[in-house]
Amino acid sequence: MPSTEPLTSRPIAAAHDRPRRPRVYVSSAALDLAPARARVVEVIRSSGYEAVSMETYGADSRPPIERCLADVGTCEVYVGIVAWRYGSTPPGSAKSFTHLEYDEAVRLRKQVLLFHLDEQASWPTVHVDRSQGEVRRLRKIQARDHIVDHFADVDQLGGGVRRALHRLFGESTAPVPNLLPFIANRHAQRDELARAARGERLELSPSVVVVHGAAEQSHHKFAEFMQEQLLGRFLRAAGPVHMFGIPLRAAELDQPDVITRRIAGSCSLDVDADVDTLARRLHELGSLTMLRFPVEVEMRRGRPDVTQVDQLIRYFEVWPHRRPLRVLPVISAQYRLPSGWAAHLPWSGSAADRLAAAIGEVAGAAVVLPQLGNVEMVEVEVWAELPEVRRLLGGTDPLPTIRKIFQEYEQSTRERGMPMEKLAAKLGELLRSGAA
Template structure:
């Protein structure tokens, strides 16, 4: 049953009142705990802490500690519990351990984050990366066991340099929490066109492929294409347009660890918790509760897929599609799982291989294959320059800039990116960052004039 402190609160009000998964309520910045051995990763920690702050989050780490009467391990574990997100970084040192413990501070902090079901983001130094021997434990047993456990239970990002690590943390926080920077309006064209995806969704609605509950939609493309923004666009505009009988659409992010994909009961509990429903339930009861709400509930599952040794790793997509095949089918559509499959480029030596075209095509084909009867939208791809030029001529944009013309600056942004990257168009998130800076600069210049 639904839980609420106020017995007069309706079911729908409880559902709407819950803060987004992984983030606090409006008005408080998300708290992010940065965990790693200190001596060997000092530079990397500085870069990561700076990125977390620039992302609009509050950093919690030993660098922020002052005088405290508690034992250090007690303070560390309490801080892990106070945060929404845990960022763990491991190279080739296991780190020091508190008195009486065989596990290091880093290991204990990681276990506490898992126990409390925090959002866990893990980053390992690539085995092929050059690293000072002074920063490598003589005995590698403990640190390698920790790395194996983390790689078994989570998708772990690899890095070779502090800059690459910082960029990986930035992308991961963006995917998990969305934009937290100071607002430059909804002027930014996060979904500038995406007509292919919109037409496929409309066709699925007309063909009754979205008639039964649940119906699975698979969104896929490179990680930098702002998947979460397209999901919000679906929630706020597209579904109401193509499925007018659904009414208000509520969306909840459901984060799952790799090991949980083989445990249907765990997936069910995670979904229930995300929707503020009783976690001690089964699939049939959960489906009935969501159906009784009378509104459409989007369940967004962000997953990462990569090309490993030439093979697309799409197991998470496959398991989630198979899981929802076990749900009872009923009309009308009330539960819409959206699997957001985000391609991740290989790291280390594999990053230098020509994977961008052939690898991406194989990832896309593998996603379509395992998704089966689900509605698989066309791949999210780079934004073309002409789309942004059209956007810059919108009345709201021109009004925001006091009638200024952005087209010359937009062309310079695209020319520089295409020249340095060798690819056509720009990834949505990189484009959004460039346009945010451009809008603020132009608006400031207009005010000064």
């Protein structure tokens, strides 16, 4: 039987023992997307990951396609960018380099992040294939099997890549002072979790919790808040709570065996174990294991697509149930609201409410926490009064700047409050300016 020791006594790694940075492969046609590729490489590197692209290739005895496919295999993440050119094809192939690299990433079950030029975006005609059949077939295949993000310019593309890597790895992608917490109280979510624990809705293992809200609300930070503070207090967990991110492609969510292998591999257990064996081994650890599943939820033609949430909930319904709670799947449903031309359709204004309602309809017995919303200015004003903040700012009163940040954002968007990640970036700039 494989050892479960890594879960129960895993030490904090020293800096020199930490694993290498994740490698991210950048794939696209070259001539039309050169500025886009450069921006994506810049974003990947500034986010702390290693960018792999053909621009870095030196002399090599292998054919180019062999080198490209080998590099796809060494990377954890594949970033594919498609505009209106199919790209060149290697000798003897009917498919382009980009298409072959994408196929290889899918075959090897890499994390696939796809970005398509928006249909309405202006684009030089010199960079548009005369025959659109091949490139449109590739875009159709990718949109069928993955959630595809769209961009109108290189800045929007760079932001999309940064957010996607952020959600995938659950890490902050912009360096900010350690003093900056993600300050939202999240009392509504905390209180609902406490009620569920008191009402014995979290007594069986596994019990599913659904966290939902816009992608920019720092779902990973709320998951850490649950792990470090809430679960031990409300569930009286024995020992530390272990959290593992379980990344899955959309096409894998209707394959229970694949989900089981991903959970086992992430938890350092035997990847060939069946559901019963995996559940038993996690239960035998004696501590609470939190399995976090980040999924994207979007509006498609005005209808919320909550298929991924539904599939994960149904998957855990077939697990054997035991007492006490030892396995807690947390589905982090992150809304991707309409962009481009779709943002102007009549239903787009209420998209978040409709997404939230749709999640509630498929949740069944799962515990659905209130929607993660914007941070209110009063919460930031309380944070700004902390002595540590005032010291870092040299005694300068930050409240006028904070109020201006909120005023400008709320006037431009007509929203109340600010999304967590946008606010964190602004406060990070404020703290860095004070420290400088």
